[in-house]
Structure formats: structure tokens, C-alpha cells
Amino acid sequence: MSILEVENLSISFNQYTDGLKQKNVNVISSLNVTLEEGEILAVVGASGSGKSLLAHAILGILPNNANISGTISYDGEILTAARQASLRGTEIALIPQSVNYLDPLMRVGNQVRNSVKVGDAVAAQRKVFERLRLKSGVENMYPFQLSGGMARRTLLSTAIVSGAKVIIADEPTPGLDPVVIKEALENFREFADNGCAVMLITHDIESALTIADKIAVFYAGTTVEIAPVENFNGDGEALRHPYSKALWRALPQNEFIPIPGSQPRPNNLPSGCLFAPRCPIATPECELAQPEMRELRNGRVRCIHAT
Numbered sequence: 001m002s003i004l005e006v007e008n009l010s011i012s013f014n015q016y017t018d019g020l021k022q023k024n025v026n027v028i029s030s031l032n033v034t035l036e037e038g039e040i041l042a043v044v045g046a047s048g049s050g051k052s053l054l055a056h057a058i059l060g061i062l063p064n065n066a067n068i069s070g071t072i073s074y075d076g077e078i079l080t081a082a083r084q085a086s087l088r089g090t091e092i093a094l095i096p097q098s099v100n101y102l103d104p105l106m107r108v109g110n111q112v113r114n115s116v117k118v119g120d121a122v123a124a125q126r127k128v129f130e131r132l133r134l135k136s137g138v139e140n141m142y143p144f145q146l147s148g149g150m151a152r153r154t155l156l157s158t159a160i161v162s163g164a165k166v167i168i169a170d171e172p173t174p175g176l177d178p179v180v181i182k183e184a185l186e187n188f189r190e191f192a193d194n195g196c197a198v199m200l201i202t203h204d205i206e207s208a209l210t211i212a213d214k215i216a217v218f219y220a221g222t223t224v225e226i227a228p229v230e231n232f233n234g235d236g237e238a239l240r241h242p243y244s245k246a247l248w249r250a251l252p253q254n255e256f257i258p259i260p261g262s263q264p265r266p267n268n269l270p271s272g273c274l275f276a277p278r279c280p281i282a283t284p285e286c287e288l289a290q291p292e293m294r295e296l297r298n299g300r301v302r303c304i305h306a307t
């Protein structure tokens with residue numbers, strides 16, 4: 001059984017347009033992902049593809065003007081708002097994308113200690129700081145005294161000591177030096193190997209490939225493919241969706257061929273398959289309806305032509 005299961009999640013926002021007119025803008029449509037115990041699932045996709053919103057939906061911290069449909073289950077049971085509130089920070093921990101989530105008025109050592117649920121909080125905080133190479137004096141500092149990298153490591157520490165079963169890490173590594181990135185990723189691996197689960201949201205596909213078990217590829221607010229990590233290989237022939245293949249080939253170490261066109265904006269989505277206007281194998285049929293996510297070769301894909 002999956003520890004976390006997101007089914008057909010859609011999110012829209014009520015927005016005021018000119019004057020007092022309200023418009024409902026759909027930003028996530030029919031998004032599906034599952035996370036298994038012991039697994040690291042990397043979530044990749046262009047800026048604005050809906051990665052952070054997924055994280056916020058799971059944690060139950062979307063803004064008030066968001067409308068949600070679909071279901072999110074944790075440990076086999078639907079995640080209601082009340083359950084989200086009680087699991088947040090205890091069973092499900094978020095490493096937020098922005099370091100601004102640190103409390104500016106609290107010493108960082110205390111912030112990390114507050115996340116410890118069982119055992120000696122001070123010892124746990126010092127141990128994790130040592131592991132992430134934060135010097136002993138750092139615990140007494142305030143967030144404004146930290147470099148960007150130190151602030152990121154503090155956020156990472158908070159999740160690691162929380163004892164959570166699921167860590168959702170939203171871009172945890174930008175600005176960190178390669179040694180610390182490697183260590184942070186190894187921490188996630190260790191965490192997963194102990195039976196927990198990690199959702200690693202990242203732009204850094206290369207790093208993700210070194211530790212993830214599965215990769216979910218997002219495009220314009222939906223999942224287009226979920227593939228085992230080993231499919232990201234060669235010229236991408238094992239990948240299922242034309243966008244995943246294109247993303248893979250666009251990496252500098254591969255052919256470095258950019259994909260023509262750009263991801264559609266939420267208020268201007270094409271009908272049918274969202275990738276069709278840029279897709280090399282699209283047919284008129286692709287424009288009729290958004291394809292369902294379907295099982296294919298030990299993975300999942302949202303494309304009627306994928307084989």
C-alpha cells in the first residue's frame with residue numbers, strides 16, 4: 001500500500017480581474033502521484049508546472065482562495081483538513097522552497113529543537129547540525145545571520161529531526177555547495193532506506209537521478225509520466241511521454257536540444273492534451289480530451305500514443 005496517494009488532484013484559484021469581477025483559474029488538473037514506503041520520488045518539471053502547489057496541497061497549507069478537487073490519502077485514509085493539521089510536522093514534514101519560512105525572531109537551534117518529538121531535543125539538534133556541517137555557534141544565531149546555504153541546512157535539519165514518515169522537500173539544494181548537496185541527498189536516501197518516504201521536488205534532474213527510485217514529470221499542472229529512474233538512460237527510448245524524452249535530451253550532458261515553444265500559462269491552456277501544441281507525435285485526436293494517466297511498462301503515462 002502506498003503511504004501517500006494523490007488522485008486526480010485539481011486546484012484552481014479565485015482571482016479578481018478588472019474591478020470586482022472574479023475569475024477561476026485552473027492551475028493543476030488531474031494530477032496523480034503515489035509515494036511508497038522506502039522510496040524517493042523525484043518530482044521534476046519546468047517552473048510553474050505545479051510542483052510546490054502539490055506540496056502545499058498535501059500539507060494543507062494552500063491559500064484561502066484555492067479550490068481543490070480530487071483526493072489525497074495518507075496511509076490508506078483520506079487526508080482531511082483536520083488530519084492534515086495533526087500530521088503536519090509530525091508524520092509529514094515539509095522542507096519549504098523558501099528560506100523565509102524560518103522564524104526570523106527565534107534562534108535557529110531552538111527552531112530545530114521544536115521539531116523533535118521524542119528524546120533529547122538538544123542532542124538531536126546538535127547531532128544533525130554536525131552531520132550537515134553547521135558549526136556549534138550556529139545554533140545561537142538568528143536566521144538573518146545565516147548564509148543562504150546555512151539557512152537551507154537549518155530547514156533540512158528541522159525535517160530530519162522531526163521523526164516524520166514522509167518528507168516533502170521542495171527544492172532543498174539550490175545554493176548549497178556540491179559536498180553538502182551530496183550529503184543532503186544521502187540523508188534522504190538513508191531516511192528512505194529506514195522505511196520512510198521522500199518526495200524530492202527539484203530542478204536538478206542530474207542530482208535527482210543519483211538517488212531517486214522513481215521520477216514524476218510535471219507539465220503545465222499535471223503529471224505526464226511516472227518512470228523508474230533507470231529509464232532515464234541513453235537517448236530516452238525507455239521513457240514513455242514525448243515531453244519526458246524531450247526534457248531528458250535537453251540536458252547538457254545529452255544532446256542539449258531545447259524543446260521549441262513554451263509551457264502554456266494556466267489562464268491559456270490548450271484543449272485536450274496540454275503538451276499537444278509542442279508535441280512531435282501529436283495527431284488531431286490529441287486535442288479532443290486530456291488523456292487519462294495509464295499504466296505502461298512498469299510506469300505510468302498520460303499520452304494516447306505512448307507505447
Ligand SMILES: Nc1ncnc2c1ncn2[C@@H]1O[C@H](COP(=O)(O)OP(=O)(O)OP(=O)(O)O)[C@@H](O)[C@H]1O
Nearest residue numbers: 013027046047048049050051052053054063097266
Ligand atoms: N496563490 C496563487 N494564486 C494564483 N496562482 C497561483 C498561486 N500560487 C501558484 N499559482 C500558479 O500556479 C502555477 C504552479 O505554481 P507552483 O508554485 O506550484 O510551480 P512550481 O512548479 O513549484 O514552480 P517553481 O519551479 O518555479 O517553484 C503557476 O502558474 C503559479 O503562477
Ligand code: NI
Nearest residue numbers: 051052053097
Ligand atoms: Ni516551486
